Amino acid sequence: MAFIVKKKIRGKDYYYLNENKRIGGKVKTKTLAYLGKNKKDAEKKAKEIAKIKIDETKKTSEKMESTKISIDEMAVFCKRKGFAYPSGEIYGGLSGFWDFGPLGVELKNNIKREWWKYHVYSRKDMTGIDGSIITNPSVWKASGHVDNFSDVFVVCKKCKKPGKVDRNELGKAKCLNCGGDFDVSTVKDFNLMFKTNVGEGGEAYLRPETAQLIFADFKLVHENARMKLPFGIAQFGKAFRNEIAPRDFLFRSREFEQMEIEYFIKPDSKCDYEIPDEELLVYSAEAQEKNFDSEKMKIKDALKKGIIKKDWHAYWLAMEFKFFKMLGANPENFRIRQHKKDELAHYSSDCWDLEYKFPFGWKELEGIADRKDYDLSRHEKFSGKDLKIFDEETKEKFLPHVVCEPSIGVERAFLVFLFDSYFYDEKRQNVVLRISPKLAPIKAAVFPIVKKEEFEKIAVDVFENLSREWKILYDESGSIGRRYARNDEAGTPYCITVDGDSAKNRDVTIRERNTTKQIRVKIADINEVVRRLVGGEIEFEKAGKSFK
Known part of the structure; x- marks a missing residue:
């Protein structure tokens, strides 16, 4: 039975959730969670933790293995049941664009609602915005998207279809459509942003990501919401990328939705939160370079071993994994993968992806990057506006660092919950979609x-x-x-x-x-x-x- 304990540290009260367990004939006390400094908040949080434990026990007792199906079979199921189908299908559709039907729109809305409740409503250190899809094009110049947001475009010699390749794979990569060789004479940089016109002659862009307006609006949000570091700004919304070769149903589209957080801290400050006790496959950069397999371990242990460099990173990786588990996703289908040195952006000291084992392999579900002060410093430079904040305690002015940027594609989360809940019941002779009641359309x-x-x-x-x-x-x-x-x-x-x-x-x-x-x-x-x-x-x- 879990119980609340109050500890006095340097004259202040701190509340913890403890549990007594008999181990080897002796009763030992284990701390389950830090509950905060306020008694009422601690009691509320303890009830929430107890409820989650009941949910997890219930899910474990009821768990049936999902039926394995391909991405194409999932697309057929989604069309038949009204989850998703090609946009404007009576005219042949349009590659990379999808409409969500009666069940799909409800599932998407429920995913976004649960994400907002988990990340914003349940936290004191989070607020939200809803940025515009079209904004001043200078935002994208400052962020580097206008000059650098490109893929390598190339055409297949055999089927003549366009494809994209990593630059270091040129001459070796094969066409995903037919397996043929690419014609290197067709190689060019292809900017992924959609251009549009504003008014009669003004040129603008459909946003390729949701993050940048969080940075552009940072100073206003900080003042409006009266937030103190560390804190996060969250939003979800549409983004658009003119993908060279959209594929795998909803996984890679030209129009999609993101759920994203930029979490700001004072440079080099430590994480104050208890890291959730989550365990999953960990695939370090070193293991990848040595062709080793991923290793199952607790995220806390990966931090202790120095595999994960920052406590903030460990905290957010655990929190994001916990979100999917809480909503019924199968934890065995998840891993965290560290970016290798040649994958890291020049401004990032470390970056991890929460990956899911899709039918077509391990793929990124959520990127969690350490962006430091790169974005705020770029927008400060290009706008000429001071984006620094003043610390009342230390009397110093500085640009906050983005220590973590949890960013999820809604459609990818949508697929995860469908794949993990899809079950063909031989006895009933029909599909049973064992999705969490919270997400059920x-x-x-x-x-x-x-x-x-x-x-x-x-x-x-x-x-x-x-x-x-x-x-x-x-x-x-x-x-x-x-x-x-x-x-x-x-x-x-x-x-x-x-x-x-x-x-x-x-x-x-x-x-x-x-x-x-x-x-x-x-x-x-x-x-x-x-x-x-x-x-x-x-x-x-x-x-x-x-x-x-």
């Missing part, structure tokens, strides 16, 4: 079984009450089995049936997607029960009376 479906006005009215009332809080489906067509199957594939965690007993007893049946178990719940309690189930606050079997 439809939280519950309501089915009237008896086609009589009295029962349909009850079903409509239940639907309307639940719809005030979540996306709910009302389905009265087909057999109950077909309705269950449709919702299993859509990832709907709870199906509510109104039957012959509902009018008399004023209750309904709730069926759980993963296990097909059923409980009986009073209609008056249905909103509260669904709210607690979706939030992971109660186990399904304890939410109502068992029903077979």
Whole structure:
């Protein structure tokens, strides 16, 4: 049983969450987490940690291996179910552009909502902005995008399709489309920014990333939000890159969304936060250079061994991995990979990617870079404006450093949650999308079984009450089995049936997607029960009376 402990350090109170465990016949105390300096905040955080532990235990007990499918098979599934499909498909689509259907838009919105809650609402050191897609082009000149944001363009000798290659791979790389050789005479630098016009003659760009307006707006945000270092600025939104060869469905597109944080610190300051006790595969630059395999270890241990150089980096790597785990992603499909020296930007001392094992290999899911003061110093130089901040304690003025830049592609996260939840159930003979209820596009479906006005009215009332809080489906067509199957594939965690007993007893049946178990719940309690189930606050079997 975990308990809160107060420690007095240099006259100040600090709260910790401890746990006693019997090890080798002796009871030993282990610190689970640092809870802060305020008692009420500590108690709230302790409850949140306890809830996460219940969620993780529940997920572990229910875990079924996802069914392995290819990226092309996932694209077919997404089109069939209304998650995503080529934009303007009736006209043949357009390479690198995708529309998100009824289920896809809900899943995307839920991912962004959970990301914002986890990174912004639950923290005192974070605030948000929503920058414009088109801004003063000087922003992109200062950032280096106008001059340097390019890929190497080349054409395949065999299939004549364009491709991109790393400069050091010229002469060795093969066409991903047909396996042919590239024609080196076609090589040129290809800038990835989309140009557009503003007014009659003004030239501008669609933003290629969301980060730069965080830097351009830094001084204003710092003053508006009255933030003190260390702190982060978060945003999510659209970005556009004129990719030479978009591929792998949603993985590499020309229009996409990013969720990004720039985390600012005083230069060389240490991380004040407890590093989460997370363990996963670690692939260091040294291991890559020596052709060794990645090694499973705790992120804390990677910091102690000097593999991860900065405590801030270790903290954010653990926090980002924890975010995906919290929402039901399979931790075995993740690793962190350190950039080798020839991959590092000139301003970066260290950079790590959180990678996911996609069907087409280990690929970047999230980049976490140490950018130092590069961006702020560039914008200070090009704008002529002073972006330094004044430290009241030390009475010094300085440019903060960006110690970490957690940056996730929403569409890549979208794919992760779909791949890890896709399961073909042999017994049911249909796909079951075992996605977290928090992310599920439809939280519950309501089915009237008896086609009589009295029962349909009850079903409509239940639907309307639940719809005030979540996306709910009302389905009265087909057999109950077909309705269950449709919702299993859509990832709907709870199906509510109104039957012959509902009018008399004023209750309904709730069926759980993963296990097909059923409980009986009073209609008056249905909103509260669904709210607690979706939030992971109660186990399904304890939410109502068992029903077979």
